Amino acid sequence: MFDPFIGKTWSAEGNWGDGSVFKQDITFRYDINNVLVIAEADGHTNQERTTYGPRNHGIxxxxxxxxxxxxxxxxVFGGVTKGTVVAKGKDLIYTYDxxxxxxxxxxxxxxxxxxxxxxxxxxxxxxxQVYLKTQFKAVPKAGFDFKFDHKxxxxxDIGTMGDYxxxxxxxxxxxxxxxxxNRRWFRIAGHxxxxxxxxxxxDFERDKSLHLCLSTQNLEDLISHLKEKEVPFYDWKGKEGRISDHRTDGVLQIYLQDPEGYWIEINDAKHN
Incomplete structure (x- = not known):
């Protein structure tokens, strides 16, 4: 019943019955193997309706x-609305207190x-009584909505590399x-x-520019772990035991090589 909503941004404008402005942009996506539908809406984020941004997160x-x-x-105001939704043909009917x-x-x-x-x-x-009447129009996302699957x-040496x-x-x-x-698979995050x-x-030369990049919010703990295991790490310039801090967004980076020489970057970038 939610398939027509997925992968698009739905936009509408109008006025509530009291004359106040309504404006909303909603995206829908499936999550946790399609068990959940996530709805994320931008709207007015203050009572005066003068600021606009992330307003609702729905499940x-x-x-x-x-x-x-x-x-x-x-x-965004700290409230939560709970109710049920049913389908009548292709119409969706939400009911809530x-x-x-x-x-x-x-x-x-x-x-x-x-x-x-x-x-x-x-x-x-x-x-x-009618509080609002408006129309939502959807624009399909550009491209193919790829998700990164694997590298x-x-x-x-599958044993040594896998153990590493x-x-x-x-x-x-x-x-x-x-x-x-002859195959070993590892989960990085999610799928x-x-x-x-x-x-x-x-065989080919392992160049640092060709690397796997992982991010963690536990970079200090990881560095301590590497030191305990006597695994060397470097900054971008190749100085051992140093952390790269040259990125203008403040992200910290280290680089290390696995047993067969493949380079790995590990940084502390934040991801939603």
């Missing part, structure tokens, strides 16, 4: 006990890139489908993986 999830889809909307009132939002399907939205008091198929590197990434960098080793002794492949290949 939709099927609840097997009640057989309904429940939703939660967390807003707001103060002492029961409010209904109906997303009325027009086409795959257009929904009419009505918010108000709705009972027995009739609008008793594969050829190796000569498992024991030194503490990556989680995950099973390779088919139990091939992102590193694949080590033992194959015959033409």
């Amino acid at each position: 939709r999830k099927y609840d097997k006990d009640s057989g309904t889809i429940k939703f939660w909307e967390f807003d 707001y103060g002492k009132s029961v409010v209904t939002d109906i997303w009325e399907y027009v086409d795959d890139n257009t929904y009419n939205l009505t918010i108000g008091s709705y009972d027995n198929g009739e609008w008793k 594969a590197i050829p190796v000569k 990434y498992r024991d030194v960098l503490k990556l989680e080793e995950i099973p390779f489908p088919g139990n091939n002794p 992102t993986q590193l694949h080590l492949i033992r194959e015959e290949f033409k």
Whole structure:
């Protein structure tokens, strides 16, 4: 029921019944193997409606006990709205308590890139009071919405290399489908993986510019761990035991080489 919403930015403008301005941009995405729908909305972030930015973070999830889809909307003011959403054909109907009132939002399907939205008091198929009427238009994302899946590197010694990434960098080793002794897979984060492949290949010079980059918010702990294991690390210029701090955004970096000479950058960049 949420498929038409995914991978697009939905935008609408209008006025509430009291004349105040409504403006919103929403993106929807699936998460946790499509178990959750995440809705992130930009809107007015102060009561005067003079600033605009991230305003709501919403979650939709099927609840097997009640057989309904429940939703939660967390807003920038610290509030949370909870309710249910059902489909009627291609229309979506949200129902929730707001103060002492029961409010209904109906997303009325027009086409795959257009929904009419009505918010108000709705009972027995009739609008008793309308708070907002507007139309959301969607623009599909440019490109193909790629996600980074994995990096594969050829190796000569699958045992030594695999143990290095498992024991030194503490990556989680995950099973390779088919139990091939010439393959070792590691999870980096989420669905992102590193694949080590033992194959015959033409060797090449390991240049620092060609490297795997990992980020961590525990860079100091990692450096202590490397020192304990007597694993050397360098700054970009090649000075051992030094940290690169030349990036204009303040990100710190170190560089190290695995047992077969592949370069690895580790930095403290923050990612959402």
